[in-house]
Amino acid sequence: MAEVKHISIDTPNEEALGIIDNDAAVIIDDVVPESEIDKILDELDPFIKGNLKGADEFTGFQTSRVGALIARSQGCRDLALHTKINSLAAKFLEPHCDNYQLHFTSLITIGPGETKQILHRDRGLWGGYISRKIETQFAVVWAASDFTYENGATQLVPGSHKWHAKREAKQNEIAYAEMKKGSVLIYTGSVLHGGGDNTSKDLRSGIFIHYAPGWIRQQENQYLSCPPEIAKELSPELRSLIGYSKGGYVMGFYSDPNNLDGKLESVTPEKIFSDKKDKFTVLASPANLVKGSTREKT
Numbered sequence: 001m002a003e004v005k006h007i008s009i010d011t012p013n014e015e016a017l018g019i020i021d022n023d024a025a026v027i028i029d030d031v032v033p034e035s036e037i038d039k040i041l042d043e044l045d046p047f048i049k050g051n052l053k054g055a056d057e058f059t060g061f062q063t064s065r066v067g068a069l070i071a072r073s074q075g076c077r078d079l080a081l082h083t084k085i086n087s088l089a090a091k092f093l094e095p096h097c098d099n100y101q102l103h104f105t106s107l108i109t110i111g112p113g114e115t116k117q118i119l120h121r122d123r124g125l126w127g128g129y130i131s132r133k134i135e136t137q138f139a140v141v142w143a144a145s146d147f148t149y150e151n152g153a154t155q156l157v158p159g160s161h162k163w164h165a166k167r168e169a170k171q172n173e174i175a176y177a178e179m180k181k182g183s184v185l186i187y188t189g190s191v192l193h194g195g196g197d198n199t200s201k202d203l204r205s206g207i208f209i210h211y212a213p214g215w216i217r218q219q220e221n222q223y224l225s226c227p228p229e230i231a232k233e234l235s236p237e238l239r240s241l242i243g244y245s246k247g248g249y250v251m252g253f254y255s256d257p258n259n260l261d262g263k264l265e266s267v268t269p270e271k272i273f274s275d276k277k278d279k280f281t282v283l284a285s286p287a288n289l290v291k292g293s294t295r296e297k298t
Ligand SMILES: O=C(O)CCC(=O)C(=O)O
Pocket: 108, 110, 117, 122, 152, 153, 154, 155, 193, 194, 195, 196, 206
């Protein structure tokens, strides 16, 4: 039976990233106390209660999804900025981008009676147009309940990020991401995985907070899930992470549609909230301005 390796929060990044390179998945045990997760579940409770189950086999007829976690939960804001997780995300994604961004948030709750989700690679959401040499997702799942084989722990196929795209997993190649509440599963956009089946009487809850290169379209539209009137409550660091920043000298600017004096023409989105500059506001040297057009990567 395949397994997802477990490490501790003190494991050096090189070692953790080595496991991720080989297996495309790893579990970090006991990252936050259960009380921190309980606080988040309380914050999200009003949204969980009203949430509908999935409408098809992929989203799961007994599975509910609650998004907009940055807007809705202070605790999720803290998880999104978690220092160790962000240092791993940055290192993992940096070969393919100048900076990374938050990409997706969802509390996924698998209820009793749910069947196995079809195994898939999350990178498929971009339509399969991006070279597989480029890793486009660093997925982080915070266990909001224990994850067990019986209650729907995520199925994962370690090593399948290196497989031919059409190869199917045999039963003994599928691992289950069993972990305690407060632990974290990390997996990449290229690994075969899917929600597990829930044969228990309990809920399996996971807080999914994923990261991606700064140049790619986010799965969850952060400007709508966390519009400026809510984003103004966030720290500049978190605002920047979710997309209220430029991702390059000319990438992601905005112009205020009502501005007449030119002061809000082609500016960084952070200008909505403050006069703080981002790292791309300073004019780069001519060579740096065009470095993207001369880089040979693929
Ligand atoms: O709920 C899970 O464990 C996995 C969900 C998933 O992979 C997805 O919906 O893309």
